[in-house]
Amino acid sequence: MSLLELSNEILLQIFSYDFLRRCDLHDTILTCRRLYDIGLPFLYRDVCISARPNHVIPGKLITNVDQFFKTSALYPAHLSFIRTAELYWETNCPGRTNRLFDLLSRFSLLRTASITSAYSGSSTRQLLRHAAAFKKPTTLRHIKLVASPHAYASISAQDIARLFFSIPNLETFTLEDFDPRVLEGDDFTYPSTNLTKLEFLKSTSLPRGSLLTSLLMYHPALKTLIWTVDTTDTFLSWSSASVDQALSPLKPHLTDLRLTLKGCLNLNQNRMRKKDDQLDYSGFAMLKNLEIHERLTFTQNELRKRPRDPYVWKYNRADLYQRLPASLETLTIRFDPGSYILKNKLSEKTENYSWILALANCKASYLQRLSKVSLIERVDWEYQDRDVRSHPRHVAAQEWEYPLEVLKVFRKASIALTVVLRPPEQGLKRQNLIMDELFTSDSD
DSSP: OOGGGSOHHHHHHHHTOTTSOHHHHHHHHTSOHHHHHHHHHHHTSEEEEESSTTOOOTTOOEEEHHHHHHHHHHOGGGGGGOOEEEEEEOOOOHHHHHHHHHHHTTOTTOOEEEEEEOOOTHHHHHHHHHHHHSOOOTTOOEEEEEEOGGGGGGOOHHHHHHHHHTOTTOOEEEEESOOGGGSOSOOOOOOOOOOOEEEEEEESSOSOOHHHHHHHTTOTTOOEEEEEEEOSOSEEEOOHHHHHHHHGGGTTTOOEEEEEEESOOEEEOOTTOOSOOSOOOTTOSSOOEEEEEGGGTSSOSSOOOOTTOTTOOOOOOTTGGGGSOTTOOEEEEEEOTTOSTTGGGSOSOHHHHHHHHHHHHTTTTTOTTOOEEEEEEOOOEEEEEETTEEEEEEOOOEEOOOOHHHHHHHHHHTOEEEEEEOOOHHHHHHHHHHHHHHHHHHHO
16 A cells, blocks of 8 residues: 555654654655645654754754754744754854744744753853743743753752743753752742642752752642752762751642662761651652652661661661551662662561561551552672673563562552562572673684
């Protein structure tokens, strides 16, 4: 069957597939007038505009800003086809910046905008002010801001707040490479928004600070908060009280919370406290989905082994269910490789997995809506020396061999349990032997 024999509805469905490359779509719509009229809006649906010459991003077709200016002048009607715009801005020319945002205001059907700035200091601040000042399309729903980490030192909380408070119908706002030092300074007042999803990706710290609390209190419709910490610092100082205070405005209405760590090897707290200093999520009234890191979940985040130390704390896992909200439906806890929480790989001793049984045993009295529990140990890379070179070995995760008691309790409670662990040491050695044999055969 020829492509032209298909109906317009089927052609629209074909052109809407994401796997269709823009170059192939461009060649297809040039074959006849009918395909041109149907496929042209999809050709201009997603645009990537960069101020850097010869900018290359894998999987994306980058348009130079000067070429974009020329094309928009020749075909101004094509601007109305744009749904997603990604801006990679590395120039400090006010004239070009003003012209670009003037064109953005003519994207009448724009839904998603992403701004990546390589500026540092005041230049990034000026870019944010341009972004906040230009006339946004009423269809704009999602916006993402990516700035270099050192650029946040000159950005105030008002600069960020002014950006998304200037978009009345905004639903999702994303900040990447975020530095909480931005949220320092004077307080501010803005009207409430309709924001439903807020993302802080690759942050350098956990949520904290009174200004973050002020920032979050203006979003009564917010349902999802995603906060990922990705830092090269070995130690990350934090306090559960400051995190709890920062998230307090969201407790009445938040339904999805994700707090994850990556790259940080240790969380610093005051070790001299006998008081439990871990996060308590029971105050969230409507929380349904919780994804959390082990070090933000249990009583003690690091096992100390010092002789004659009166402050040697151990992990307290038995009270986990008491820290969870009664409205919870899905619980996901992510563990570091070789975690002490999963010590002995949940051996056959009941005391090693009694805290897991408690999640199912308390369903009738407390966690009545809980339907899924996932405990996932992160898979890392193993390095084995061979001659003078080191070869990375990917450790395959395996599902826990559930004891019969665990299966019965969770089946009775109608809770789907998934526990994914690294293989034991014998399994690792066996994997390494297999990899050695494969490496030897490949070398031969």
